[in-house]
Amino acid sequence: MSALGELSRLKKGAKGERTQNKAAFVFLAPWLLGLLAITIGPMLISLYLSFTDYNLIQSPNWIGLDNFTRMLHDTRLMNSLRVTFTYVIVGVPLQLGLALFIAMVLDRGMRGLAFYRSVFYLPSLLGASVAVAILWKQMFGTTGLVNQVLALVGIQGPGWISNPSTALGSIILLHVWTFGSPMIIFLAGLRQIPVMYYEAAEVDGANKWQRFWKITMPLLSPIVFFNLVLQIIGAFQSFTQAFIVSGGTGGPADSTMFFTLYLYQKGFGQFDMGYASAMAWVLLLMVGALTAINFFASRFWVFYDD
Template identity: 65%
Template sequence: MTSRSRFHLNRQGRAAHVFLIPWQLGFLLVTAVPLLASLYLAFTNYDILNAPEWTGLENFQRMIHDDQFWASVRVTLIYVLVSVPLQLAFALLLALILDRGLKGLAFYRSAFYLPSLLGSSVAIAILWREIFGDDGLINKGLALVGIHGESWLQNPRTALATLIVLNVWTFGSPMVIFLAGLRQIPDELYEAARVDGAGVIKQFRHVTVPLLTPIIFFNLILQTIGAFQTFTQAHIVSGGTGGPANSTLFYTLYVYQQGFVAFDMGYASALAWVLMVAIAVVTALHFLVSKYWVFYGDN
């Protein structure tokens, strides 16, 4: 390489950096600096009004004896473990149905995708209160057959289930991705399977599922991370309390309560970092286990 071409490349490099300045500034000011600040605050007692006071690991030790913290961990884990598989199964089922060349496919695809856009909105959370409330649509329906139902949202045994139903209802986004994945599976493979005498179920099990595993894996990662961060629905449905009896106290809602209701920013930062590490660990585990069940076609 001549010195002129090195100079040329350097000049190009400088130009690239100039164009990257807005992004770099945004990353530094909006992401990196707050991230590092929250890491520092996690080791302090900070109420916003007064200067942070270094307390070492106290915030993390406090979590061990904090009943609310454990309640929020429990609720979030149940939600992730139940709602994500249900949502993915439902999305895959609908994708398989739509993939069979249904008439009006574009309409159904849009109609099923719509809840994904609305699902985490305030309006839908309010609608959910109206549906599952004491005087809500569900209980009005039950009353027609002589059953007197209580508020589904005020019963600790059913409140979380209503939010799981809400999450499953937003199956549109993974469904569209599944649909795209199904379109990529070559027809010849199904023909070969049929020639070998495979029925619909065997085709699904031995052709569709293996070739769809990268898509399932992709959806699983995205939906798991999203489920860990669920906030709006729980905040609106429970009025920000996580009730009844902590049954909808999602982890992010508890972080919010500590940060913006109690103004205990040090503890809230520590909680947020624990969540980030937990999500990172779960995602890494997914990747580790993926080599045993995800088939990329080239291995």
């Protein structure tokens, strides 16, 4: 009887486990369908279209690697790469530097910390929105708020957005202004550094600069690496700011022609979907390669305190 009872118990347990598995699949089904229909499916279709000549009207015509070889001779695409890399190389370090500075100021424990933290985080929520991009365009226009403030001290400001030498800088400034998200992450990381390290270093005579480079940065390096990877990926995907500020043209003189904006123009302006799909995959490969390089380089400067 004991053997039969044990066998019956095992059968009931197996049946209950199968029931739980079915319930899990039912709850996961919407996510799996979304993954296939919204992510994997369109990616596979765009991969196929990248090897075709497709204009949204006629059927795709297979042309092999022609779209990719065209890129090597596309001067506007090369300029868009230059603009995008300038935006990333200049904007991301400035944004992270400002975020770390503000986080260290807030980490001192001032009154109303929750309020200041919310205020500084707010631009990150609104930075990529159309409304903020329009506001930024108005502020840096010829008669915008920036030039009005400069006029109060007798300075005649240029048209920041309409000047090829300053238009990209204005968008980079908008990117730097959205430092709230990495600031919150930095602040959380700073709160995890034991105070005893700073106390011991102060007893040994280390000044603030030495404590920053010898304690804060090594222990915060995993957080810096995390923010760096996320912000580089996000910067390469920037589109709304350049589209709104330049009116969708990438001007003046293609000075704000981001890679994503040029991709949009090719795909939805000229209906060259095959070429746009190839550009999208080139962007994916670039971001993937840079992320891999960052992970490899992190071995030499990221310190994990066990």
